[in-house]
Amino acid sequence: MGNAEEEKDEEWTGEKFENFSEWYNEVIEKAGLSDKRYPVKGMNIWTPYGWKLMQNIDRETRRLVRETGHQEVKFPLLIPDKEFKKEADHIAGFEDEVYWVTKAGQNELDIPLLLRPTSETAMYPVFDLWVRSHADLPLKIYQMVNVFRYETKQTKAFMRMREFHFFEAHTCHATEEGAEEQIEEDLEIMEELSKKICMPYLALVRTDWDKFPGAEYTVGADALMPTGRTLQMAGIHQYKTNFSEAYDITFEDEEGEHKHVHQTTYGMAERLVGAVIGIHGDDKGLILPPEAAPTQVRIIPIIYGDEETIKSYCEDIKAELKKEGIEVDMDDRDERPGSKFYDAEMKGIPVRLDIGSDEVEEDNITLVRRDTGDKQTIDRDELTEKVKSTFKNMQEDMYEKAKRHLEENIEEIDELSEIDEEKIYKFGWCGKESCGKEIEDITGRDLLGTPYHREGFEGECINCGKKTETMIYLSNTH
C-alpha cells in the first residue's frame, strides 16, 4: 500500500480520467440517456432514461423554487424581431446565435420571429402590464422550456447543444437590495440542489467581459469535470434596471412615484445532467445519486433453483419498496446474472438487490451499493430501513467525494509559469480588464471570476504585481 498521498490520487484514475470524451459518449449511449442519431446537428433525442433523470432534477428544482414563492409560467417560443432588439448588450451577445423563422406555410412573414435563446425579450414586453404598483412586487416566476442557440463550437450531449432544456427564473423587485436578496436566495437554492445531485461547485462572480449579455454582474456556478476543466451549470444574474429601462417596466412606489424595477434571473440548463454523468461515473458506467436516479433499486433474481419461490420473494420485496415510494424495478429477463449486473452498473442504479435460493432460504437479501461496490447481507425485515439508510449514505459520500475532487484540484499560485496542469488555479488580480485579458492571453485559459462569498486575501496581482485583495479563479472550460 502506498502512502496517503498516493491513495488519494488513485481515486482519480481510470478510463474516465484518461479519455473522458470517449468514456462520456459511450456511457450516454450504453446507459440510454440520449440518442444523437437525430438528423440535425446539435439536436439530440431525450430517450426515456435520460429524460426521467432530467425530470427528477426538474422536480427538485420545482420544489425549491415553489417553496421560495416562485410561480411557474410558460411563454411562447417565438419572439418578434422588434422586441428582441431593445437592449443593446443583449442583442450583441445573442444575435449571432439565434434561429430565425421567416416563412409560414407559403408566406414570407412580415415580421421575422426568432426562437428564444433565453426569454428576457419574450417576457419583458408584458412585465410592465403585470407590474403596476409596489404591491405587485416582488414578481417571481420561472419556466422550464427548450431554448435554441446556434452554437458554432463542437456540440456535445447535455453540455453544448443547439436545442437544450432550460430552467429560467425571472424576478422583479422594488429596490436593488431586494434584487440582491434574491441573488442570495438563488444561491441557497443552488446549494440545496447541489446536495440532491451531489454536485459541489464554485460560485464565482464573472469578469465584466464574461458576464451575461445585458447583466450588471453574473454569478456562475462551476463544477469540475474529470478532465480538470470546469463546466458552468448555472448562471445567476443581477440586471439592476438595464432591462427595465429598455422595456420600460415601471411600478408606482408607496409615495406614488413611478420607478423602474430591479431585475434578476437564474438559469440552469441540461448541463446539470452532463455534470452528474461526468463527475460521478466510473469505468463500469454511470453512478447516479439516489435522489435523482430514475430507478433507485433494481432487484436481480438469480435463478438456478426454485424459480417460483425466488420470483415471489422478489415480487414481495418490490411491492414493499414501491409502497414506500421508492423507484424500483426487477430484471427478470432470461439472461445470465453477469449481464444483468453489467446493465444495472452501466445505468448507475444506486442499489442492487441480488436474490437467489440462498437468500430465500435464509430470509435475507444481498444489497450492493453502486458507488463503492460494497456488498452486504441484510435481513429481509430490515429491507426498507437499510435501503433508505444506503441512499442517505450514498448521497453524503458521493457529495463528499466530488467535493474532495474539486478541492484537491484547486491550486493557489503566485506565478503564471506554475500553470502546467488541467486544474483550477487561483491567484491575486488587480481587477483591471487589461490585466485580466493579458492573463487569459498568456495562459490560454479563462478567468472564471472572483468568489461570490469573498475569501480573505491579501497579495499581489499575478500579472502586474499591484497590491490587491481580490482573488480570481482560472481554468480551461468545457
Add this chain to the structure above:
Amino acid sequence: MGNAEEEKDEEWTGEKFENFSEWYNEVIEKAGLSDKRYPVKGMNIWTPYGWKLMQNIDRETRRLVRETGHQEVKFPLLIPDKEFKKEADHIAGFEDEVYWVTKAGQNELDIPLLLRPTSETAMYPVFDLWVRSHADLPLKIYQMVNVFRYETKQTKAFMRMREFHFFEAHTCHATEEGAEEQIEEDLEIMEELSKKICMPYLALVRTDWDKFPGAEYTVGADALMPTGRTLQMAGIHQYKTNFSEAYDITFEDEEGEHKHVHQTTYGMAERLVGAVIGIHGDDKGLILPPEAAPTQVRIIPIIYGDEETIKSYCEDIKAELKKEGIEVDMDDRDERPGSKFYDAEMKGIPVRLDIGSDEVEEDNITLVRRDTGDKQTIDRDELTEKVKSTFKNMQEDMYEKAKRHLEENIEEIDELSEIDEEKIYKFGWCGKESCGKEIEDITGRDLLGTPYHREGFEGECINCGKKTETMIYLSNTH
C-alpha cells in the same frame, strides 16, 4: 315551478349559453388562466393558474399512459425539410401550416428546418434504428411538447392556437391486430381521463376526407360546448403501414422475415383545458373538477371578532388538509368577504371553507361547494372526510351533468330539413363520399363520423334514401 321539461332547460341558460365567446374570454382573463397580450398573434402566455391546470391534466395523462407501458421521450423541435417530405398525404395535410426556420445567426441554412406541427416526421426516421426485431415490439412512447401550426382561422385561447401544448403517443406493432388493440387501449385511457376532468365525449370514426393526414382512419373524441358546437379534444389514429413504408421502419419477425411495423398515434392538445372551462363554468366563473383543480380548497377567514383565534383555527385546518395531500390555500388578504367569495368563485375552486367567529366558537366549518353553491356546516373533526366526500360527489355530479347536456343535445332525425338548432344531429348515411359531401354542403355543417362503438341502426341514408346500417353524426364545430 314548471314541469320537468322546463326545469331541465333551465340548466342550460345564462350568460355562458347566450354569449359564449364573450363569457369564455372574460373568464380566462379574470381567473388568470392565460394572457393573450403577447405580441405574436395566436401565441398566448400560460399564466401560473392556467399552467397548473394543464399540468394537473398532464399528470393524470402521464399516470394513465405509464400504467399502460408507455415511456416518455422528447424529440427535437426542428425537422429537416427532407424528412418531412416522405409521406405524401401527411405533407399535403400540413404544408400550408408549417413555420420554417431558414436562417441562423447571419447564415442562410442549407437545409430549411420546420417547427413540428406534430412529430411523426421527427420520430420516424429514427424508429427504424430503435426497432430491430419482434422483441422490440410493441414500441410505446409519448411526449408532451409545444407544437406549431400556422392557423389561418381566427385564433382562440386553448381552442385554436398557433403554438399549443400537445400530448402525442406513438406506437409500433408487429401486426394490424396489435395496432387495433392499441386503439382500444387508447380509448380506455381517454375514458379514464374524461372521468378525471368530468368530460363526456363521443368517440367517432371520422370520414375519409376528414381523417388525419396519412392515417388509415381516425377516431375523434368530441366534446359538446355550451354553444351547441362540438370541440375535438383528442385524435386516435390507425396508420397501418402508411408511415412505416414511407420511412422504411421494419422488424425481423420470428421466422426471420423483414416486415413493416403497424403504427398508431394518440394526440391530445390544450383543448382539454378549453373544454373544461367551457363545459363546467357558470356565470360566476370557472368550475373546476376537484381532481384537476390547481387549488382544491380555499379557506376564507371572516374576521370581525378575534383575529388571532380565527387565524390560528384556519391555519390548523390548512395544515391538516395539506398533510392529506390536498391543494389548499387561504385568502387572508385584507378584503371584504364578498370580494374573496367572488375571487374563489371566478377561479372555480371546488370547495370553499368559510370560517368566522361562529365557526370557531362552535368548533365547526361552513363548507361551500362551487358547482351547486350548497352550503353545509360540518364538524371540525370530520373535516378531511367531508372534503374528500365532497370531491367525490362533485366529480360524479359534474360528469353526470355534462353527460346530460351532451345527451340532451343529440337528436336523431330523418330529414335534413329538421336541422334548425345548434346541436348534434345523427342519421343514416349510405357511406358514399359524394353523398356525405352533399350533406355537408346542404347543411353547412361537418360530418363528425360514425360511432367507434357501433350503435345498432337500420334505416336509410338521409340524403339518397339508400338502405344502410351506418349512422353518422353531424354538428357545427369549433
